[in-house]
Amino acid sequence: MIRVQNLSKTYSRGGEPVVALREVSCEIASGEFVVIRGASGSGKSTLLNILGCLDTPTSGAYLLDGTDVASKSDSELSRIRSQKIGFVFQSFNLLPRTTARENVELPMIYAGGAPSRARATAALERVGLGHRVHHFATELSGGEQQRVAIARALINNPAVLLADEPTGNLDESAGATVMSLLQELNNEGHTIVLVTHDPAVAARAQRTLAIRDGVLSETEVAK
Amino acid sequence: MNLLPFLLSVGRTLSRNRIRAILMMAGVTIGIASLTILASIGESTRRETMKRFKNMLGTFDTVIIRPGAGKNRGMVTLANVDPTLRFEDASAMAQMPDVRQVAQIQDALDIDVKYRDRVETPAIFGVSSNWPELRGDEVVDGAFFSEDDNRSLARVAVLGAESRTRLFPGENPIGKTIRIGDVPFVVRGVMAARGAGPAGGSLDNLIFTPVTTASKRLFNRDFLTMMIVQLKDPNDSDAAVRRIEALLRERHHINGSALDDFNVTNPRAVMAQVTSLGSTLQKLLRVVAILATAIGGVVIMSVTLIAVSERKREIGVRRAVGASRLAVLLQFLLEAVLLAFAGGFAGAGIGIGGTQIVANWQHLPFLIQERAVALSLLLSIVIGLVFGIYPAWKAANTNPVDALRG
Numbered sequence: 146m147i148r149v150q151n152l153s154k155t156y157s158r159g160g161e162p163v164v165a166l167r168e169v170s171c172e173i174a175s176g177e178f179v180v181i182r183g184a185s186g187s188g189k190s191t192l193l194n195i196l197g198c199l200d201t202p203t204s205g206a207y208l209l210d211g212t213d214v215a216s217k218s219d220s221e222l223s224r225i226r227s228q229k230i231g232f233v234f235q236s237f238n239l240l241p242r243t244t245a246r247e248n249v250e251l252p253m254i255y256a257g258g259a260p261s262r263a264r265a266t267a268a269l270e271r272v273g274l275g276h277r278v279h280h281f282a283t284e285l286s287g288g289e290q291q292r293v294a295i296a297r298a299l300i301n302n303p304a305v306l307l308a309d310e311p312t313g314n315l316d317e318s319a320g321a322t323v324m325s326l327l328q329e330l331n332n333e334g335h336t337i338v339l340v341t342h343d344p345a346v347a348a349r350a351q352r353t354l355a356i357r358d359g360v361l362s363e364t365e366v367a368k
Numbered sequence: 369m370n371l372l373p374f375l376l377s378v379g380r381t382l383s384r385n386r387i388r389a390i391l392m393m394a395g396v397t398i399g400i401a402s403l404t405i406l407a408s409i410g411e412s413t414r415r416e417t418m419k420r421f422k423n424m425l426g427t428f429d430t431v432i433i434r435p436g437a438g439k440n441r442g443m444v445t446l447a448n449v450d451p452t453l454r455f456e457d458a459s460a461m462a463q464m465p466d467v468r469q470v471a472q473i474q475d476a477l478d479i480d481v482k483y484r485d486r487v488e489t490p491a492i493f494g495v496s497s498n499w500p501e502l503r504g505d506e507v508v509d510g511a512f513f514s515e516d517d518n519r520s521l522a523r524v525a526v527l528g529a530e531s532r533t534r535l536f537p538g539e540n541p542i543g544k545t546i547r548i549g550d551v552p553f554v555v556r557g558v559m560a561a562r563g564a565g566p567a568g569g570s571l572d573n574l575i576f577t578p579v580t581t582a583s584k585r586l587f588n589r590d591f592l593t594m595m596i597v598q599l600k601d602p603n604d605s606d607a608a609v610r611r612i613e614a615l616l617r618e619r620h621h622i623n624g625s626a627l628d629d630f631n632v633t634n635p636r637a638v639m640a641q642v643t644s645l646g647s648t649l650q651k652l653l654r655v656v657a658i659l660a661t662a663i664g665g666v667v668i669m670s671v672t673l674i675a676v677s678e679r680k681r682e683i684g685v686r687r688a689v690g691a692s693r694l695a696v697l698l699q700f701l702l703e704a705v706l707l708a709f710a711g712g713f714a715g716a717g718i719g720i721g722g723t724q725i726v727a728n729w730q731h732l733p734f735l736i737q738e739r740a741v742a743l744s745l746l747l748s749i750v751i752g753l754v755f756g757i758y759p760a761w762k763a764a765n766t767n768p769v770d771a772l773r774g
């Protein structure tokens with residue numbers, strides 16, 4: 146469902162070109178749980194942002210569900226993000242002064258329909274936060290915030306969940322809860338691409354990709 | 369994108385930042401409030417000025433002629449008046465085809481009037497008997513004096529409403545004898561109250577006597593202090609005024625470029641001047657109020673600009689969960705418009721309350737210019753759009769990847 150060919154991304158910093166991704170090619174099938182590992186600054190987030198249609202490659206092709214994403218307009222990319230992509234971030238990124246349920250309703254507003262409270266509440270119950278529906282982000286623990294973020298990422302039933310170090314800001318047990326939640330979601334058929342430093346987290350993946358200085362390579366096939 | 373839930377979420381964002389929202393609104397609120405007060409008070413002042421002029425002049429189909437070359441300021445009295453206007457001038461003028469009738473007036477301000485032990489100094493107006501008809505004034509008690517009284521130098525008086533209450537508190541004045549100066553007069557009637565004049569003073573503290581009686585028995589002067597000429601066709605007053613001036617110049621033997629020894633006031637022209645003076649000041653104040661509103665808009669713009677950089681991460685999140693550039697633009701634009709409109713709405717409310725207070729304080733009738741209120745609400749929306757568009761555009765062009773980093 147995801148196919149990337151010779152994808153490059155070059156930033157310029159003070160006139161100097163910085164190559165973040167170098168001729169990256171890979172394929173991710175529907176239902177896979179893929180982990181991307183790599184040192185800091187190796188280009189993991191850059192790749193994830195491009196896969197999530199939040200950023201555009203400098204060169205190369207990206208086909209999502211068979212459609213070429215490179216040629217899409219901003220509003221088309223936004224629709225793709227809204228319908229096919231769910232983002233989970235290291236720093237949770239819940240909106241301030243907004244309740245858990247309102248956060249989960251947010252993608253529904255941009256998807257065009259009227260937000261359904263029942264669906265938002267159900268999504269929160271799915272991640273085990275049925276009792277935190279009306280809490281603000283500041284009233285939730287890190288683990289709870291991240292689970293709200295996962296509920297938000299799932300609400301429009303996207304094809305792919307992109308998680309950029311989702312456990313990076315969590316303690317061990319909260320991280321474990323989030324990981325087993327992601328594992329369950331994958332078991333239910335969600336495609337998951339996860340960026341991490343943590344070998345214990347990486348161990349859960351069916352498949353691990355390593356990235357070094359913007360170059361992607363397949364490492365091993367687990368299980 | 370469905371607009372209603374979007375609008376609701378915009379409103380929610382604002383309501384969760386209440387203090388900031390209120391501070392941002394304040395400028396627009398003040399501006400719109402002053403606009404509302406200005407428009408409403410301006411209009412009621414204009415109407416009140418009209419009314420007071422009408423109180424003083426009676427009707428607008430008249431022309432006022434005073435002696436002197438227009439250099440006299442303030443009230444013309446016997447003490448400072450040029451003796452140029454004669455009774456014969458009035459009679460001649462009454463024969464003009466333009467003229468319906470002429471009232472003759474001789475007045476004085478500083479004469480004691482006594483009734484028993486009470487002493488007052490109302491204005492004494494010697495007038496011809498056509499005064500009430502020409503002015504449209506009403507007699508509430510007794511009657512006005514007649515042309516016969518005037519011819520026979522009758523010592524009869526008609527009291528203004530205020531001089532009646534001053535001289536005859538709780539007493540029927542009709543038939544009683546008062547002394548004007550040292551001359552006894554019998555009270556014949558009482559006039560209805562006229563209310564306040566243009567300067568706010570009472571127009572009812574006066575006593576009328578026949579003008580001939582005043583001339584011969586009180587003042588001992590044979591000239592007039594004023595003539596009021598009622599025109600047949602008030603719409604043609606400019607031409608009529610020119611013919612009246614020509615007649616008076618001829619009668620007074622004023623030739624060529626010599627100056628008039630009288631001056632003619634056309635109440636319509638004065639009225640137009642007074643209301644336009646009022647509206648010049650009003651225009652100036654309105655510009656100030658619009659400026660205040662615009663400054664309110666600038667406040668909204670600068671605070672929204674700060675908010676755009678403060679809420680960078682929020683912008684990134686919204687983009688990540690599916691917001692297009694346009695959606696972000698609309699989000700910030702609508703926030704600004706909603707704020708400005710709420711500010712304008714509050715301003716209109718405060719303005720209506722403020723109008724009530726100013727009207728009470730200035731003794732003006734309370735009236736609200738609905739059109740002005742509607743316009744200022746519209747103005748507040750325009751302010752929101754104009755000053756919201758740049759921050760909104762900046763927000764829309766925030767790179768979501770940069771916004772989410774760190």
Ligand SMILES: Nc1ncnc2c1ncn2[C@@H]1O[C@H](COP(=O)(O)OP(=O)(O)OP(=O)(O)O)[C@@H](O)[C@H]1O
Nearest residue numbers: 156157158163165184185186187188189190191192
């Ligand atoms: N906007 C930008 N301008 C210039 N350089 C950039 C920009 N964004 C990323 N880079 C550079 O591109 C490279 C890849 O960055 P990226 O954020 O993808 O790394 P990462 O693997 O996610 O690192 P980390 O593990 O620290 O999150 C880095 O060298 C980074 O400095």
Ligand SMILES: [Mg+2]
Nearest residue numbers: 189190191309
């Ligand atoms: Mg990163």
